[in-house]
Amino acid sequence: MNKQFSRRDFLKLAGGAVVTVAGGSLLPQFLRKTLMPEQVVNAAGDYDLFFAGTDGFMWNPGPSMAPYHPDDWVEPPFTNYMFGFRNVTYFEDSVGGLTADEKVQNQKLKAQHNAPFFWLDQYDDTVNPVDFKLQVTNLGLQMRPDLTDPHTLHWHGFRNVIPFFDGEPTGSVAIPTGGLFTYVYRPRDPGTYMYHCHVEDIEHVQMGMTGIVFVRPLQNITNPSLYPSGKFAYNDSDGSTGYDREFPMFLSEVWVKARWNGLHIQEHVWADFKADFSLLNGRVYPDTLLPNSPIDVANSTKSLVIQSDPDTGDLVIPAEPRLQNQPHSALITCEAGERVLLRFANLGFREASMTLAGIKMKVVGRDATPMKGRDGTDTSYETDTLLMGAGESYDTIFTAPAFSGGSGSSGNGYDTYVLYNRRYTQVSNLSDGGSGGQRTEVRVYPTGGLGAQAHFNDAVNYFPL
Amino acid sequence: MLTSKFKWMRLALVLLMGLLAFGPLAHTQPAQALEQPQVGMLCTTGPTFDLTAETGYIMMPDMTTMFMWSYGTPGGGFQHPGPVLCVNQGDTVTVTLTNSLTVPVSIMFPGQENVQANGAPAQPEFSGSTLVSLTNSAAANGGTVTYSFVANRPGTFIYESGTDTKMQVGMGLFGALIVRPNAGADHVYNRADSQFTAAEEYIAILSEIDPYQHQAAEMGVNFNMNNYRARYWMLNGRGFPDSIADNNASWLPGQPYGALALIHPYDAGAHPLPAVERFINVGTEDYPFHPHGQNGLVIGRDGYAVEGPGGQDLSMEKFAVNIGPGQTWDVLFKWYDAEGYNSATKPVPVAVPNLVNVAIGMFYGGSPYLGEMETLPPGMNTLNQCGEYYIISHNHALFQLDAWGSPMAGPITYLRVDPPLPNNCP
Numbered sequence: 001m002n003k004q005f006s007r008r009d010f011l012k013l014a015g016g017a018v019v020t021v022a023g024g025s026l027l028p029q030f031l032r033k034t035l036m037p038e039q040v041v042n043a044a045g046d047y048d049l050f051f052a053g054t055d056g057f058m059w060n061p062g063p064s065m066a067p068y069h070p071d072d073w074v075e076p077p078f079t080n081y082m083f084g085f086r087n088v089t090y091f092e093d094s095v096g097g098l099t100a101d102e103k104v105q106n107q108k109l110k111a112q113h114n115a116p117f118f119w120l121d122q123y124d125d126t127v128n129p130v131d132f133k134l135q136v137t138n139l140g141l142q143m144r145p146d147l148t149d150p151h152t153l154h155w156h157g158f159r160n161v162i163p164f165f166d167g168e169p170t171g172s173v174a175i176p177t178g179g180l181f182t183y184v185y186r187p188r189d190p191g192t193y194m195y196h197c198h199v200e201d202i203e204h205v206q207m208g209m210t211g212i213v214f215v216r217p218l219q220n221i222t223n224p225s226l227y228p229s230g231k232f233a234y235n236d237s238d239g240s241t242g243y244d245r246e247f248p249m250f251l252s253e254v255w256v257k258a259r260w261n262g263l264h265i266q267e268h269v270w271a272d273f274k275a276d277f278s279l280l281n282g283r284v285y286p287d288t289l290l291p292n293s294p295i296d297v298a299n300s301t302k303s304l305v306i307q308s309d310p311d312t313g314d315l316v317i318p319a320e321p322r323l324q325n326q327p328h329s330a331l332i333t334c335e336a337g338e339r340v341l342l343r344f345a346n347l348g349f350r351e352a353s354m355t356l357a358g359i360k361m362k363v364v365g366r367d368a369t370p371m372k373g374r375d376g377t378d379t380s381y382e383t384d385t386l387l388m389g390a391g392e393s394y395d396t397i398f399t400a401p402a403f404s405g406g407s408g409s410s411g412n413g414y415d416t417y418v419l420y421n422r423r424y425t426q427v428s429n430l431s432d433g434g435s436g437g438q439r440t441e442v443r444v445y446p447t448g449g450l451g452a453q454a455h456f457n458d459a460v461n462y463f464p465l
Numbered sequence: 466m467l468t469s470k471f472k473w474m475r476l477a478l479v480l481l482m483g484l485l486a487f488g489p490l491a492h493t494q495p496a497q498a499l500e501q502p503q504v505g506m507l508c509t510t511g512p513t514f515d516l517t518a519e520t521g522y523i524m525m526p527d528m529t530t531m532f533m534w535s536y537g538t539p540g541g542g543f544q545h546p547g548p549v550l551c552v553n554q555g556d557t558v559t560v561t562l563t564n565s566l567t568v569p570v571s572i573m574f575p576g577q578e579n580v581q582a583n584g585a586p587a588q589p590e591f592s593g594s595t596l597v598s599l600t601n602s603a604a605a606n607g608g609t610v611t612y613s614f615v616a617n618r619p620g621t622f623i624y625e626s627g628t629d630t631k632m633q634v635g636m637g638l639f640g641a642l643i644v645r646p647n648a649g650a651d652h653v654y655n656r657a658d659s660q661f662t663a664a665e666e667y668i669a670i671l672s673e674i675d676p677y678q679h680q681a682a683e684m685g686v687n688f689n690m691n692n693y694r695a696r697y698w699m700l701n702g703r704g705f706p707d708s709i710a711d712n713n714a715s716w717l718p719g720q721p722y723g724a725l726a727l728i729h730p731y732d733a734g735a736h737p738l739p740a741v742e743r744f745i746n747v748g749t750e751d752y753p754f755h756p757h758g759q760n761g762l763v764i765g766r767d768g769y770a771v772e773g774p775g776g777q778d779l780s781m782e783k784f785a786v787n788i789g790p791g792q793t794w795d796v797l798f799k800w801y802d803a804e805g806y807n808s809a810t811k812p813v814p815v816a817v818p819n820l821v822n823v824a825i826g827m828f829y830g831g832s833p834y835l836g837e838m839e840t841l842p843p844g845m846n847t848l849n850q851c852g853e854y855y856i857i858s859h860n861h862a863l864f865q866l867d868a869w870g871s872p873m874a875g876p877i878t879y880l881r882v883d884p885p886l887p888n889n890c891p
Binding site: 133164165171172173184202203205267270271351373374379392393 | 695751753760777778780781782814815822824829835855857865870872
């Protein structure tokens with residue numbers, strides 16, 4: 001944070017004049033009218049998605065770790081401070097109420113974790129010559145008005161990016177409070193990537209401005225008949241990466257001391273980082289098993305859109321209100337014999353060792369690259385444990401085993417397999433027992449027991465926990 | 466959270482001096498500096514080497530100094546890390562170590578076979594039944610030992626102390642050994658597809674420092690290894706922004722190796738071959754290095770080409786190059802101007818915001834386009850020289866970018882992409 005001050009010092013030394021430009025908002029008033037043009041009015045519809053960066057609150061379970069957790073400046077039911085993104089693409093003007101833009105501004109202090117999942121079709125000059133435009137605004141930090149941090153959206157792993165669209169603030173530009181910027185992508189390489197704000201990235205990543213982005217292969221358009229679903233992880237030419245259902249497995253971490261310090265305007269040493277909570281899709285077990293917040297299925301064509309209050313734009317309050325800002329389930333459901341694609345991405349700072357007990361996974365992609373050597377040699381492999389470093393992604397497909405019959409191993413009509421981080425220090429939720437953190441379940445139903453997946457990360461959950 | 470203002474002032478200093486070196490004042494640099502390239506891997510050539518083990522100090526990114534142990538060359542002054550030893554496949558490599566430390570010191574050559582020490586097979590040393598050194602050591606206060614081996618396999622290797630390893634390697638007794646293949650110095654291995662642009666060879670030696678361990682060594686007191694915790698992470702023995710200063714930067718006398726990578730865009734005719742980066746991890750944790758804007762093609766690990774038994778190519782593209790302790794990874798990379806955006810014929814498909822409405826990075830030239838610059842708003846300056854691109858590379862275990870309280874000061878460097886030749890770059 002406070003980058004402006006440091007840059008100002010830098011400019012002084014470099015013989016620069018008095019003004020540092022981190023957005024026209026820092027210009028003296030008398031210069032602003034002269035130098036600062038009107039913001040370009042956002043042309044309606046000139047973007048595919050519109051995200052807003054801001055701060056907010058999230059929930060993590062006990063036990064208490066005074067004074068850091070739960071944070072006594074955070075209103076229940078929430079427990080910890082965070083930064084994050086909100087998907088504000090589909091806001092509309094309300095008759096007699098807030099305009100769409102007012103609803104966007106109203107999302108300050110209403111970030112979500114993890115950031116919205118979004119996806120694109122592979123760009124191709126002939127088959128799919130479509131630019132994907134992602135507009136991002138910076139709403140500022142409600143609880144830290146002293147901070148004027150810009151934000152960016154860095155697509156981690158995008159090949160051959162030009163700095164202008166990379167979201168890395170030193171080699172390019174960043175979005176000051178109140179600013180707008182549109183990133184344009186022509187993704188030519190399918191696979192699973194991740195994204196995050198790259199301003200003061202140790203802090204903004206740890207604070208939660210992180211999510212998954214993935215690129216669907218051209219083969220979905222050009223050769224869908226290679227697998228019954230017509231959906232593939234990569235351009236495999238043989239259907240080997242075809243799948244029936246897909247789920248994100250997004251790994252992130254919470255250091256409660258850093259969250260507390262962020263809210264209470266205190267300092268700490270990032271070198272002493274500690275992962276108190278390890279999250280899957282923004283939640284810790286057993287909340288990972290709870291359903292998504294209600295989904296706006298009709299609009300979930302480019303991103304997983306969480307329903308919002310039509311009057312305010314706020315995320316709807318789910319059955320468990322403490323999870324309002326952590327809307328993503330990590331439950332995996334499927335039918336016996338189906339192929340299930342898991343898109344893993346790790347934006348925690350620690351290695352994770354994700355084990356799926358009882359079902360082998362086939363690794364079909366790594367860092368958004370299909371498992372093939374330059375000469376075409378197949379390098380895919382089967383495993384039950386993925387060792388994932390910080391910033392790595394993996395695409396794995398498993399074939400759901402046969403249903404055990406009767407009511408299933410759970411007694412609820414499905415068989416249960418556990419997916420968990422074998423680094424047991426990452427599954428403790430600060431307490432004994434090893435049953436928290438990055439842990440979820442694969443539930444296998446008999447053939448015909450679920451019906452088709454209605455949208456990305458749709459896990460039908462028929463039974464109470 | 467708070468970035469030290471001194472760090473950014475220091476960055477300005479580093480870069481201004483770097484720019485001076487690039488600019489017309491370059492002839493005022495000492496002759497020695499001109500003989501060696503400003504960027505890229507600096508080789509100390511053999512195959513016969515004399516190394517010393519000695520003490521010295523390095524400059525840390527938070528403006529402190531750190532007491533170190535390191536290998537150096539006789540009369541070459543203290544340097545950290547040890548010299549990059551370059552030999553050819555099949556060479557008989559001879560390394561004579563003279564130990565000026567007050568404790569016994571040795572050198573291990575992981576990946577080399579049939580290493581000889583003083584003419585006999587190298588063996589671990591015991592005190593009674595206790596292993597005290599993984600290989601033959603040179604006695605304290607002036608002892609010597611001579612190692613030799615035939616460098617049979619091409620690739621990237623580590624050399625490091627085998628004595629009291631957690632202490633001595635932690636103190637800085639490590640370096641890199643490069644074995645050039647028979648296929649030629651512009652190949653990493655004896656595979657045609659391991660060829661690279663000879664002028665674009667880079668090394669990234671990743672390490673870590675526990676300041677209390679180094680303080681204990683400086684004071685000559687015991688350090689309890691149970692308390693070990695790294696608080697600095699280094700790239701070629703430097704933190705950021707020193708990491709992007711030139712090789713042999715005069716203000717870093719004991720830290721000769723820069724890490725800035727300078728390349729031109731891929732071009733099928735003029736510039737068809739990739740660059741190479743040789744990653745080495747001499748720390749105690751995995752270091753997931755993340756290059757922006759270009760995936761690394763991992764073609765070798767630990768001195769073995771990534772290939773099948775029949776020579777099948779098993780290389781892999783990675784955007785997180787996740788190097789484990791003691792591993793070396795050989796990575797080819799290039800930057801391809803995929804869209805060819807330019808202001809005249811192919812502008813970016815979005816309105817470019819006015820520069821007063823964005824926060825401008827210090828390396829940004831004001832234009833989205835390679836080779837173009839724009840006038841910045843009043844009061845703004847840039848370190849950009851000719852519209853070149855600066856694309857960051859850094860460790861993605863992000864807490865390791867913190868230098869014990871100074872964020873963004875750890876293993877960070879940049880890929881500098883210059884416009885295709887001919888260009889207006891200095």
